[in-house]
Structure formats: structure tokens, C-alpha cells
Amino acid sequence: MKCTVCRGPAVIKTRHHNGKFCRPHFFEHIERQVRRVIERYEMLEPGERVLLGVSGGKDSMAAWDLLTRLGYDVRAVHIDAEFGPVSRRAVAHLRDFAAQRALPLRIYRYPELLGADFDAARRQSRKPVCSLCGTLKRYYLNQLALRLGCDVVATGHNLDDETAFLLGNVLHWQLGFLGRQGPVLPAEEGMVRKVKPLVRLTDDDTRRYVAARGIAVVSEPCPHARGATSRAYKRHLSRLEKEYPGSRSDFYFRFIEHVRAHLPDDPASAEVGVRHCRVCGYKTLREDRCYVCALRESVAAAEAAG
Ligand SMILES: [Zn+2]
Ligand SMILES: [Zn+2]
Helix, strand or coil: CECCCCCCECCEEECCCCEEECHHHHHHHHHHHHHHHHHHCCCCCCCCEEEEECCCCHHHHHHHHHHHHCCCEEEEEEEECCCCHHHHHHHHHHHHHHHHHCCCEEEEEHHHHHCCCHHHHHHHCCCCHHHHHHHHHHHHHHHHHHHCCCCEEECCCCHHHHHHHHHHHHHCCCHHHHHHCCCEECCECCECEEECCCCCCCHHHHHHHHHHHCCCCCCCCCCCCCCHHHHHHHHHHHHHHHHCCCHHHHHHHHHHHHHHHHCCCCHHHHHHCCEECCCCCCEECCCCCCHHHHHHHHHHHHHHHC
16 A cells, blocks of 8 residues: 555555555645635634634544644633543543643633532533533633633534534424534624634544544543434444545535525524523523523522522
8 A cells, every 4th residue: 555645655544535645644634634624714814812622532632733733822621521530531631732742721620610510500401411511512612712812712523523413404404503504603792703623534534643643532432422313324424425435525515615505594593583691691592591591590599409
């Protein structure tokens, strides 16, 4: 097997772009994918402060490494839900990586954000664990970006994540979600810009990338394992990709470039109108306070009642 760039011995074969690479050319290839998608969708400007949400998994670690290499001013933030040994291992990997490279890293736990730990929040919430965890992370990454003076929030979502999400939304014609899906969500009142710079990379790409760079990551799934449906969508899409190479990337990028703009407005938000939380300013469809502010109040009330 020869490197498609230099004809030297190749050590990595990527299914997605059908390339074979020696180690240096694999790194170059991955960096180019990220640089190109950042430029194409105008995700980041030089000099902007980027808050990157890091979990200790392969995707966010790859994003941390790559954005730093590309010269961006990255402030890594980890929200530790304290889910036992896996969470402790994630924190250890993150601290090691930050220390080795002298990179800024802030770690927050729910007691300081929400006034109580995740379990207390979970007892007051009707959402499934994964959905609650995701809602809280999205909320706090946005609020922390505002508090820390960051211009944009970046996350490690990759092509597999995004196409699984897209497929789910297409199968059920979730117009509200479809209209808001994309590699960039522009800033709005109370909300900073959100970007996904790894959206051209696949699960395989980021797994191989962190391995080849020797970056330690947490590879076991969260103990509250994410919805079986999204894993099933990923599995079906990889099968399609194997049979029809390039279909995953066409499915996603053609949707973004040619379809999304023609979608009608989200029927739910058109009906009630978009509001802003009276407590924190976060965008919400709810009457008075956003979901997290209401949750924080019921957690406090439950704690006070003992
Ligand atoms: Zn090469
Ligand atoms: Zn709020």
C-alpha cells in the first residue's frame, strides 16, 4: 500500500476520501479538510476567541488539537457531569493534554452552575438522561461563552453525527430541527455563533487521527449510553456509504447547500413566536423562563424542602 501523495509506504487508509496516506500526509489531509470547511462556511475569523466544548472523547480531542494547530485562540471548557469512573478518566486526559501543551482549560461541575449535582436536576426533569445532559451542555456552553467573552462556541460533531441527525429529522420531517441544522448557527440575541469544524471528518477519521497523534481519549460510551436510534442511523448510513461511497457526504452537504434555505420556518416557533428568558436572556419557546432557569428553580425548591 502506497501513499497517494508521496508514493512512500502508507500506514493509514481512509474509506471516506478513498485515500492511502503515510503518517505526515494523513495529518496534512485531515488538517486540510478542517481548514477548508472553516473557510467554506466562514466558521471562524483569525483573532476570534473560540470556546470549545471538550468531553475527553475522540472528536473533541481531535478538534482541540486541530484548531490549536491551525492557530485559533481556543479556550477549552469541560462540563463534568460526575458520572463516576468514566468522568474521572475524561478529566484526567483533559488535564494531561492541557498541561503538556500549556493550553487553557476550564472545568465546571453542576453544583457551581446549577446549584446542585446532575442527579438532583434529573429528579426534577422529565427529559430522558441523554436529552437533559445535552440540553444542559448546550445551555451552559453558550452562557459560559458570553461570560468568558468568547465570540463563538465550537463542538466536535463529525459527519457521522450530523448525517445520523439529518436522517432522523428527514424520516420524521422535523421541519424545525431541519431548518436549524448545519455546520454554522449564526449568532442571535442572547446566543453566540455555533460551529462544527469537524463536519467533513468521519468517526473513522477522528479515531485514527487521535491514535496516530498519540492523544489519550476516553473511548467507552457514556454510562447513560446515548439513544439506540442514533446509533442505528449511523450503522445504516455506514452500510450505505460502503455500497455507495460519497453518499453520506452528498446527503449532508447537498442538503446544507441546496435544500435548507427553501424550508419553511419552524411551525412550532412560528406559532408561539421566539421569546427570550426573563432571567438569563436565552432563546426559548416558553412563556417566561427558559427550561434551564425553570429547572434551576425547581432544584432549589426541592433542596430547600430537604
Ligand atoms: Zn506520503
Ligand atoms: Zn434562562
